[in-house]
Amino acid sequence: MEKExxxxxxxxxxxxxxxxAVLCNDSILSNVVADQKIHSEYGGVVPELASRAxxxxxxxxVHQALKKANIEKEQLSAIAFTRGPGLMGSLLVGTxxxxxxxxxxxxxxxxxxxxxxxxxxxxxDEEDHNKPxxxxxxxxxxxxxxxxxxxxxxxxxxxLGETIDDAVGEAYDKSGKILGLGYPAGPEIDRRAQLGxxxxxxxxKPKVDGLNFSFSGLKTAILYFVQRExxxxxxxxxxxxxxxxASIQYTIIGILMDKLKLAVKQTEIKYIAIGGGVSANSxxxxxxxxxxxxxGWITYxxxxxYTTDNAAMIAIVGYLKYLKKDFSDFDVMxxxxxxx
Ligand code: KG4
Ligand code: ZN
Numbered sequence: 257m258e259k260e261x262x263x264x265x266x267x268x269x270x271x272x273x274x275x276x277a278v279l280c281n282d283s284i285l286s287n288v289v290a291d292q293k294i295h296s297e298y299g300g301v302v303p304e305l306a307s308r309a310x311x312x313x314x315x316x317x318v319h320q321a322l323k324k325a326n327i328e329k330e331q332l333s334a335i336a337f338t339r340g341p342g343l344m345g346s347l348l349v350g351t352x353x354x355x356x357x358x359x360x361x362x363x364x365x366x367x368x369x370x371x372x373x374x375x376x377x378x379x380x381d382e383e384d385h386n387k388p389x390x391x392x393x394x395x396x397x398x399x400x401x402x403x404x405x406x407x408x409x410x411x412x413x414x415x416l417g418e419t420i421d422d423a424v425g426e427a428y429d430k431s432g433k434i435l436g437l438g439y440p441a442g443p444e445i446d447r448r449a450q451l452g453x454x455x456x457x458x459x460x461k462p463k464v465d466g467l468n469f470s471f472s473g474l475k476t477a478i479l480y481f482v483q484r485e486x487x488x489x490x491x492x493x494x495x496x497x498x499x500x501x502a503s504i505q506y507t508i509i510g511i512l513m514d515k516l517k518l519a520v521k522q523t524e525i526k527y528i529a530i531g532g533g534v535s536a537n538s539x540x541x542x543x544x545x546x547x548x549x550x551x552g553w554i555t556y557x558x559x560x561x562y563t564t565d566n567a568a569m570i571a572i573v574g575y576l577k578y579l580k581k582d583f584s585d586f587d588v589m590x591x592x593x594x595x596x
Pocket of ligand 1: 397399400401425426428441442443446532534536537564565
């Protein structure tokens with residue numbers, strides 16, 4: 257007998273993107289993301305505005321995801337949603353919506369940990385993407401998170417290290433703000449970094465034990481450096497922007513690579529998967545490729561649309577949990593500080 261297809265609707269609303277995706281088994285049928293432009297006016301995500309925008313977006317986004325997937329909601333096998341971590345107001349919108357729809361359709365509800373989802377996005381079936389073998393190391397780098405995780409199995413993960421203050425994407429965005437760049441500043445710093453001299457200016461790397469990270473000191477060092485130079489030459493930023501960006505990027509990539517090398521040394525695992533918005537960065541991609549040549553690493557970089565916050569990654573976790581019949585009770589609560 258032919259196996260029945262499993263259709264999962266995934267819903268992601270943990271930060272500033274409202275997203276819905278439909279999966280047939282481990283293949284994507286649709287992945288719709290509505291990003292919230294409103295926050296760029298404020299140079300960062302404003303939680304209250306994010307929840308309101310989620311409320312406006314969620315119905316049309318889910319509609320579009322079903323339409324693109326060309327399926328009726330009655331065909332869905334289960335609904336997976338982000339339970340946490342994230343902004344409470346934003347999480348509540350997705351959680352309440354997912355509960356109501358699953359209840360109305362009388363199908364299982366599946367809660368998903370956003371950080372697990374960034375990692376398990378590597379298990380979405382894609383033609384040009386190999387799935388990492390267990391155990392592997394996952395480094396999640398985004399505007400909200402910086403973590404190195406040892407992944408023993410789909411749902412057996414150990415956090416080896418994480419940031420004790422800012423996330424790496426925040427370091428990019430805050431540096432960009434100091435330099436007068438728009439939000440988010442990561443892509444612009446990355447673009448300019450490729451045109452500048454990475455050794456033009458030296459910023460000291462933070463001293464944090466083990467596999468934890470710290471980025472708030474770097475931001476302060478950049479602020480003082482820029483203030484000092486601008487005092488001497490009011491045009492300092494404009495005249496040296498590419499070199500400043502290249503030097504910031506060089507420092508950040510250095511911090512990430514030092515920790516990754518240490519994680520490989522400690523675990524003796526050479527399979528490395530990355531995820532999160534910052535994995536779009538050209539510097540980190542190049543550094544990982546160099547790691548393949550120099551240290552024999554085998555690296556996995558997901559397709560761009562699965563690195564930033566998206567519901568396809570939520571739906572793949574939903575599918576993997578569906579196979580284990582790991583369903584949620586309807587009294588499950590959104591949890592802002594959910595651990596892996
Ligand atoms: O994963 P994401 O879309 O949202 C969060 O969960 O935070 O990541 C957004 C972050 C922003 O901080 C943005 O500046 C950064 O990713 N980013 C980059 C690049 N593209 C996006 N940082 C460095 N280089 C890039 N090319
Ligand atoms: Zn994320």
